[in-house]
Amino acid sequence: MRAIRALSAALLVLGLAAAPAAADASASASPSGDGKAPAQAGTSFRTATEIEQGRQATANGSTGDYFYWSFPADAGQRPTVHATVKLPQQHTTQTWQVDVYDGLRRRQACQYGAQTRTAAAGAASVDLTCVLRTVRAWSEPWANDPLPGTYYIRLTVVGLASSDLGLPVAAEVRADSKDIGGAAAVDGSLAKPLVPGIAVTSQKDGDDDRHAVLSDIRPDGGWSSGWWSDRWVWTGIGAILAALAGIGGYALTRGSGRPSRVPPGV
């Protein structure tokens, strides 16, 4: 009996120690290795250049251009967009801004990060960041929550003197995401991710590479089905602990071994 009690205590301690470890073991979205990063940007939602998460994309253009990229974001991720603009040698004060739109072209709010920044005259570059909200697997149609699908980045100058218009600039952009895991897990899922044109693409064979589609984007391992979250681990461990505690409680009421008043051999 003593052995069992010791074992349950050990298991309890082990379980308590293992729970957070298992819960936090969700790896963050890691950049994948090879392949060329795109060296251009689109000029509209329709022509946005598709980039992968964790990959630095570059583009050359002119002050006043609207640079568009798109990247996939899946449920449980909290995407962060970093953009750096290298400004020409001579320029006056300029204000740059990065905006992020979801697959329905709805503007998505930045939780924090310098989304808009003004570069002083002659500054060499300007850095912008936008940290989005965590992407949910599902939300009500009336809500503006970020949902799995395509995300568009739009980088442009929003305030400039007309003398600066058309000067050459170089832009770098990168989308990363932090895996939030089960803390943001919700039940429910979308029928299809919010990828524009998906109703048209899914009807056709995917053989033709040059077939133009609005957005043909997917995360590295495909879209998550949405059923897995670390809540399974937490709840499972909770159930084991509850069972152990139950055994412990039961054992307490029984005392150690046979009651003393019962004579041996009965």
Next chain:
Amino acid sequence: MITRQRLAAGVCALLAALTAGIAFPAGAVADGEPDGQAAPKVELVLDVSGSMRTRDIDGGSRMAAAKQAFNEVLDATPKEVQLGIRTLGADYRGNDRKTGCKDTAQLYPVGPLDRTEAKTAVATLQPTGWTPIGPALLKAADDLNGGDGTRRIVLISDGEDTCQPLDPCEVAREIAAKGIGLTIDTLGLVPDAKTRDQLSCIADATGGTYTSVRHKEELTDRVGQLVDRAADPVVTPVATEGATDCAKAPELKSGLYTDREEFGQQRWYRVDVDPGQELRASVSVADDRAVNPDYGVLLRAVTVHGREIVRGEAAGTGRTDVISTGLRYPRPESDDDNAPAETVCLQVTNSFSAAPGVKTTPGLPLELTVDVVDGPDKARDVAAFGLGRGWWLLGVLVVVGFLAGLVWGWLSRWRVAVWRTN
């Protein structure tokens, strides 16, 4: 019995879903397939006016820089691109405005590219006459007529239009309103303020880009980039015309559409959504002219009886190319297999405004994407599968488990005691 009925209903539903899937019309998107019809077309429009003689680009004349850039771009043009070259102000030396303003000629016709021929043609150019940008753009748009591919005009000029009152900016807007997928990119060679304003206005009017060029390699890189961009396969939208109310609205399937919407105008479209399907629509309205700095767009999904289902709205301030919003409407599954498709009316309004004197026609370019996807979203519990997470959960489970164990233990002791007494 009940089970069998349910099974039969399930099979029926499955069959209905399958037939719906098959009968679902093909999307209304023109494919960017690389056949002759859809080949991207680009026309380079080069200003050959007298001012191109000025020697201020890296020590050489503007004309020399343009020629060199053209040679390099011709070498690097992707083979699927049909490239043409048009000049303006290349032939007429005189002072007669009327004749000078008609001086635009096609140097190399739009079609499969013969590099040697094109280069020879470029080499003959001599800076000569006037700068009739407007007429040249009109002619260039005609050159690019036909085909389903993207069409792009690259205008290279060093001076403003000398052929008023035809405003090239208005011309560009008209061209963009007539043709679908036609973009004008402009490059100013060492531009002054007036040239810059005019060229950037032309670019803005068509969703193109404006670049000011001061060095040779800038010119080459930019023209090359623009030609390459034309070669990227892009979905060509389908032109549609929204109505003033839902009853007369055009019926749309999944696809990408474009339309024009004037200031303060309403546009209505209709989409049929079967039970169990989800409608996704997004709209963007572009400002292709000078507008006031505060604006917005509203997209509403309304039933035929006028009840609003869901809306998407966006407002903005400051410099922008488009303002966009979207909505989605998942229609629940129906128990009735023969439930009819619901007609959803989409209403698009914009709150752009412009200073008096700005032309209101043609309307602002509007882009509408419609996706009707099968299977509505599955909404359940807010917590994932009813599962919990965190230390409080563990604590509660442990305490409750412990108490349950205690109670169970006491109960069984009590039972044993009772049994023993009896």
